[in-house]
Amino acid sequence: MVYGEEELDFIDAVLFSLQIKLDRIVSWGQQSIDLWIGYDRHVHKFIRTAIDMDKNRAFSQRLRQSIQDFSQSPWLLTFADAERLRDLRDESLVLKNDEALGELPPEVEYQEMQQVSNELAEHVKALLHEHKQQGSNIDLGAVLKDYLSSHPQARHFDLARMVVDQAVRLGYSEQDYAAIQPDWQSINEYGAKVQANVINKF
Structure with missing residues (x-):
């Protein structure tokens, strides 16, 4: 505690500056986490959709085999992202003009x-x-x-x-x-x- 000690007032300034820098680091880290969460969600959604559509498990088996053989036979994943019709969730209206069309x-x-x-x-x-x-x-x-x-x-x-x-x-x-x-x-x-x-x- 440095209250009443004028010669130690600089400590308050140093602590305040440190707090601001830590807040910025935490904010940056949270933004990075949010972006990775979004990426992870899209990947899992793709895999779940593919499995649900693959009634005979042919695609699932080929996907597992491709992942297992990736080190010997590298491959690239391509995908198509069609526009959604309309998202009616309340969360999608945040900071937007009460309407969410397309993506x-x-x-x-x-x-x-x-x-x-x-x-x-x-x-x-x-x-x-x-x-x-x-x-x-x-x-x-x-x-x-x-x-x-x-x-x-x-x-x-x-x-x-x-x-x-x-x-x-x-x-x-x-x-x-x-x-x-x-x-x-x-x-x-x-x-x-x-x-x-x-x-x-x-």
Whole structure:
């Protein structure tokens, strides 16, 4: 603990900088994991579809044999990706214009999602920056509840993550260092709750 020791204030700055770098590393790692999960899901879907369509197990047997002999006889896998008719899942409407037709290439879809995420992050940053300029405390529970009320439920998780991510970069709570456990607060009408101390140090 370095409170009250002015000559040790630099330690707070170093720790804060380290926290930001660690957050970026974790965010990058999570994005990589998500991409690999998507790739793995597509591969398994292809294999399951092929097996279901192969009633006589002829393709399955040939596939197993091809995999076993891959080191001696390498091969390339080619595939066709037809456009889907229409995806009516609620998840597909996230950050889109209430309609999901066709399917974008993964790299293009990823770039668009990143652009939208960056725009939302800037908006959240500006929202919380007003608290810092006015010197008022940031009650994350109240801010989240007010902010999420104007957005669809499907966006709540991503938006809540952005609000918290930007808030902890602006400051911290003295109660965190006093080991005081905050109460759980409801942040939407769907039962989501958050446990966070009021940020009062910038």
